[in-house]
Amino acid sequence: MYPLTGIPVADPVIAARPALVVKIDNASGARPQTGFNAADIVFEEIVNARITRFAMVFHSRDSDPVGPIRSGRIQDIDMFGSYNRPLFAWSGGNKTVTAAVDASDLVNLSQLRVGVYFRTTDKPVPHNLYSRTSALWKKAPAGSQPPVQQFSYRRDGDAVAGSPSAGVDVKLDSINVNWKWNASKGLYFRQMGGKNHFDAAGGQVTTNNVVVLAMNYLPGISDSPDAQTIGTGEAYVFTGGNYVHATWTRTDRLLPFVLTADDGSVVGLTPGRTFVELPRVNLTQPLPAP
Structure with missing residues (x-):
């Protein structure tokens, strides 16, 4: 795959x-x-x-x-x-x-x-x-290798974990983002600032999975925020119309994020595209079931 x-x-x-x-x-x-x-x-x-x-x-x-x-x-x-x-x-x-x-x-x-x-x-x-x-x-150096897998994915026939959710509201400082689940399309549709977010081709921005990783940001160069992506924190995973509360863990920059549900299982995403939001802590609101 x-x-x-x-x-x-x-x-x-x-x-x-x-x-x-x-x-x-x-x-x-x-x-x-x-x-x-x-x-x-x-x-x-x-x-x-x-x-x-x-x-x-x-x-x-x-x-x-x-x-x-x-x-x-x-x-x-x-x-x-x-x-x-x-x-x-x-x-x-x-x-x-x-x-x-x-x-x-x-x-x-x-x-x-x-x-x-x-x-x-x-x-x-x-x-x-x-x-x-x-x-x-075409500018890739000779000997370049493909990436390793970053997330776990559900196999055909596996049940979707979590409970039904209409999507999620995420606040990234002054940017307010909303993802809404569309069951007929099997996709999450993105809004920003209360308006649909369209790409240059005229289609709305969509994804199969939304993964929200609550981040601590420290002041970086010129006080630019610096997300601390090594460590652990709260995660909110939206996949297949369901919401899974989880913990993200990453012990080294060479290793992917691990998403562990509250029951100890590794969260399996829907095969397809994934959008990862990196807000500060306590600024994510899962939406109730439609």
Whole structure:
């Protein structure tokens, strides 16, 4: 199976390529973005009190184009250490962040390193930097390996754990996010600021699973929030129309998050795409059954 979705492999060549992490802008001038519904996993992280930023992780599918692409943060180095030397596509950063990325096991594919980025004319700078996943993958170093599996997935016939839930409300500082379960589609649909969140193709942003990991954030470089992704904390998992209260645990940056339900079992996700929200603690509200 593809390690980031749990779906059976259809193309062994694609399955053998490395993970590609693309940092995506979420300022108002950057919307609508391109790539959400093609990414295997998407992370939403707090970067300051006013905005969040996304990290789209691609492996089994492409997005041509993808963007708008923005800068990375120190927290990305720990967050994506478990993806087996992933390609890291970003606009660049200050000297300290750039040096840290270069010293890490992330493969630095910033716009300053590879000439596969372009700017569009429909949005203002800096919200108009794009690339193509197909072009970025061509920059993978020789010997690059695929990512390891990040989550557990239910097998065919396995019951969905937890209890029915209509979705979840998540507050990421000033950004209010809502995910609503659509039983007929078998998907969660995203809203932001009380409005449907659409991508550049005109479709609403969706996912098969929503995983909310309550994070402690410490002041980082220039007081930028730095999510502490190694340790343990409260988790809220939404899959198949159900909600599972859990604990996340991660003992090393090279290891994936482990999601353990209150009964001690490992939470199994629905095979497919996963959206990971990283709010501060105590800012998540599961919704009751519809």
